[in-house]
Amino acid sequence: MEYLKLNNIKKTFSKNKFTALENVNLTINESEFICLLGPSGCGKSTILRMIAGLESPTSGTIMYKDKPITGAKKEIGMVFQNYSLMPWLNVLENIALGPKFSGKSKNERMKIAKEYLELINMSDFGNVYPYELSGGMQQRVAIARALANKPDVLLMDEPFGALDAYTRIVLQKELLRIWEKQKITIIFVTHSVDEAVYLADKVYFMKSKPGKIYKEIPITIPRERERNDPLFGELTTKLLDLFEENNN
Numbered sequence: 420m421e422y423l424k425l426n427n428i429k430k431t432f433s434k435n436k437f438t439a440l441e442n443v444n445l446t447i448n449e450s451e452f453i454c455l456l457g458p459s460g461c462g463k464s465t466i467l468r469m470i471a472g473l474e475s476p477t478s479g480t481i482m483y484k485d486k487p488i489t490g491a492k493k494e495i496g497m498v499f500q501n502y503s504l505m506p507w508l509n510v511l512e513n514i515a516l517g518p519k520f521s522g523k524s525k526n527e528r529m530k531i532a533k534e535y536l537e538l539i540n541m542s543d544f545g546n547v548y549p550y551e552l553s554g555g556m557q558q559r560v561a562i563a564r565a566l567a568n569k570p571d572v573l574l575m576d577e578p579f580g581a582l583d584a585y586t587r588i589v590l591q592k593e594l595l596r597i598w599e600k601q602k603i604t605i606i607f608v609t610h611s612v613d614e615a616v617y618l619a620d621k622v623y624f625m626k627s628k629p630g631k632i633y634k635e636i637p638i639t640i641p642r643e644r645e646r647n648d649p650l651f652g653e654l655t656t657k658l659l660d661l662f663e664e665n666n667n
């Protein structure tokens with residue numbers, strides 16, 4: 420059985436007849452950490468939205484455990500760049516939202532929410548409202564909220580893009596800790612070469628006009644990765660060269 424497979428995907432938006440993606444083939448294994456990297460407009464978010472079942476391909480198929488994805492699924496969760504927390508709910512209530520929609524009792528959902536609050540090291544912040552938290556903390560809560568649905572696959576669309584450099588590094592490390600503990604599959608969209616090399620098992624570098632996957636780069640640096648590892652520098656240069664080539 421193949422875990423997650425995109426077969427010859429084409430995506431044309433009917434509104435403007437714009438072909439955003441063509442010929443996209445991608446096979447993702449269970450528990451892998453994949454980064455989609457590439458210039459603005461190459462279709463990274465469109466790929467995520469299709470895997471999430473929020474858009475459908477114009478042609479081609481997306482198979483999850485050998486079944487086509489035809490709409491949103493509980494097994495596939497998503498985290499966006501802009502936190503998307505409900506401002507009128509406190510942290511625990513935000514995390515408990517998914518379990519609430521899936522019909523869990525108040526006791527059960529609060530138990531689940533506390534478990535994930537602990538996972539993100541924010542046990543003391545359950546009663547706090549999103550506006551009282553820093554961007555980094557809000558994004559931690561958004562991750563916990565997605566995980567509380569117990570997804571097998573987590574789609575992350577530039578989740579750290581709006582954070583300052585230091586917070587971003589801290590959350591990258593946190594995310595790896597959570598990924599190793601939860602053994603989920605992560606598909607992570609980023610513009611940052613450094614972030615992709617730090618996080619991914621494999622980086623898929625994409626090209627635009629039309630968007631396609633141009634190269635698969637396995638990141639072979641042993642974990643925990645150090646940015647001063649010579650291989651880190653080598654892979655970073657290789658990916659930066661791909662950006663350069665794609666701009667010419």
Ligand SMILES: Nc1ncnc2c1ncn2[C@@H]1O[C@H](COP(=O)(O)OP(=O)(O)OP(=O)(O)O)[C@@H](O)[C@H]1O
Nearest residue numbers: 432434435437439458459460461462463464465466
């Ligand atoms: N609903 C839509 N209707 C028409 N065109 C769209 C739509 N959504 C995306 N596009 C276009 O499809 C292309 C791919 O968009 P997408 O957001 O997937 O790219 P991206 O690589 O994620 O970009 P960025 O890195 O800037 O977020 C872009 O040219 C975008 O303008």
